Amino acid sequence: MPTETVQQTLKGGEWLIKPSAPESTFTADDFSEEQLMIKDMCDQFLDMEVYPKLDRIDALEAGLMPSLVAKAGEQGLLATAFPEAYGGMGKDFVTSTIINEYLGGGYSFSVAVAAHTGIGTLPILYFGTEEQKQKYIPKLITGEWAGAYGLTEPNSGSDALSAKTTAKLSDDGKHYILNGQKCWITNGGFAHVYTVFAKVDGDKFTGFIVERGTEGFTQGPEEHKMGIKGSSTVQLYFQDAKVPVENVLGEIGKGHKIAFNILNIGRLKLCAAALGGARRSMNISVEYAKTREQFKQPIANFGAIKHKIAEMTIKTFVAESALYRTAAWIDEKEKEQLESGKHFNEALLSAAEEYAIECAMLKVYGSEVLDFVVDEGVQIHGGNGFSAEYNISRAYRDSRINRIYEGTNEINRLLTLDMTLKRAMGGRLDLMGPAMNAQKDLMSIPDFSSEEETTFSRELKLVANFKKAILIAAGAAVQKLMMKIEQEQEVLMNLADMAIETFNAESVLLRVIKLSQAKGEASTQLQQDMMRTYLYDAADRILKSGKDAVNAFAEGDEQRMILMGLRRFTKAEPFNVKDARRRIADKVIAEGKYCF
Secondary structure, eight states, X not given: OOOOOOOSOOOTTGGGTSOOOGGGOOOGGGOOHHHXXXXXXXXXXXXXXIGGGHHHHHTTOTTHHHHHHHHHHHTTTTTTTSOGGGTOOOOOHHHHHHHHHHTTTSTHHHHHHHHHHTTTTHHHHXXXXXXHHHHHHHHHHTTSSXXXXXXXXXXXXXXXXXXXXXXXEOTTSSEEEEEEEEEEEETTTTOSEEEEEEEETTTEEEEEEEETTOTTEEEOOOOOOSSOTTSOEEEEEEEEEEEEGGGEESSTTOHHHHHHHHHHHHHHHHHHHHHHHHHHHHHHHHHHHHHOEXXXXXXXXXXXXXXXXXXXXXXXXXXXXXXXXXXXXXXXXXXXXXXXXXXXXXXXXXXHHHTHHHHHHHHHHHHHHHHHHHHHHHHHHXXXXXXXXXXXXXXXXXXXXXXXXXXXXXXXXXXXXXXXXXXXXXXXSOOHHHHXXXXXXXXXXXXXXXXXXXXXXXXXXXXHHHHHHHHHHHHHHHHHHGGGGGGOHHHHHHHHHHHHHHHHHXXXXXXXXXXXXXXXXXXXXXXXXXXXXXXXXXXXXXXXXXXXXXXXXXOHHHHHHHHXXXXXXXXXXXXXXXXXXXXXXXXXXXXXXXXX
16 A cells, blocks of 8 residues: 655656555646636526526527626626636636536536537637737627637547648738638537637648638538437538638647647536536436425336435445546646746647547546436436426437537547557656556465554555556556557547546545545535445446456466456445445435535
């Protein structure tokens, strides 16, 4: 069991090879009074302004969504994270993450706001000239104007750099002439400002700021979608569209820097919004379970329903733990960059890039937690869950898109391993030493000596062993497959799942230790139940993913040795998860909502 503590902020990916200290881990239990007030403001906005209008929003009532975005702007909910120089409030990254989470339960409205404050505005803020920022940012953060982002094309989704839209400098040198098509553009039907990507001279991928009303720029009709029906989604068409040269965003040929850097922030924020949706969906499901009677009693009394409610609660609690641990890292890195003299745009972008691995993992887990919660919510509602009259059916439909945009979950799983391995090969992340140590541990005789145990010593040792399981499986895969590993996507995704489970397990463990130290172990028994249930189940999931990976590339004695190590490093102590889940569910049912 590791005893060393790390007080400084870990670099991206370093959690895999270095221990973290609970006291230096930020959690949702650490929100300031101001942050709690902002959280309540977001909740009130959804309750008062959005929920009474959900059917009208889904019907795409003309002018309704823009008016709601503008109203959110009037209340300051769009300006929180933006610099005061442009009319913003200049709040920290954690606070902006809180807003994304607590506005995340607003169905289509949440999509519109997240797109507006994220991909619709941030490219200009971080890559625009001072003139561009002064012209657009003040209007965007008040909600007077709405923003959108044009990257995807009919034949270029995940492979964004294969885009066909072209930009050619006009003969007089005053405009770029854009020709092409963009699809799936959120807020496209009412936005005033669009960040659009096109290729200059056939190969220089470049960003442009395009305003509504630009000559040659038109949009298609609203798409009819499976979910997020109230989110405006259209295609954009450019037929000799004349964009002034002063509207080039960033440098010619450097558009990929805009596209990919903005996605890092967007992935974390998507996790936050998914959590907001999960919490809201859980609350309506718990309330339904308390009022729906079968066999002369509320269905909330039945063990099968309690199991569902507990699992919804555990997954949300775990995701929240990983989210704010990472958000605080980004916030701390940004402040460090600012103190070193970097401009605010460089500071946050480099901070988000530092934790791109964690952002990718959060996007995957957050979107899959929401999918789990809404699916179980429909099941709790039974036949009524299939009725459009109940909001849980809306939540179910709306959830599905989250595993697709901001990079599909498959792409993000592949990125998790790809970025980790590239950092190791580039010297940014020292995996070799820890991997060799894990191999030595594998060959050594297990230590059965009785150490003095603390309340969480077994869990700390288990998480440390999870990391060893990843290192031996990934190390063997790299050694065996070498450069061919990029072609073995199934193996990479197995390894990514091991990493996601382990990061989550450590995050929730650190949160519970910190909370227990602050409030006492007796008052955190339910949080300990959630943590121990997650770790107990994660051990089996990590073993399964590891076995699937190893069986794909190893055989004979090598295979048997690695599999033996995986079993050893994922061995969890027996734990009564049934009783733990019942205790968790009983508390949530008594409160009538997610209450942690």
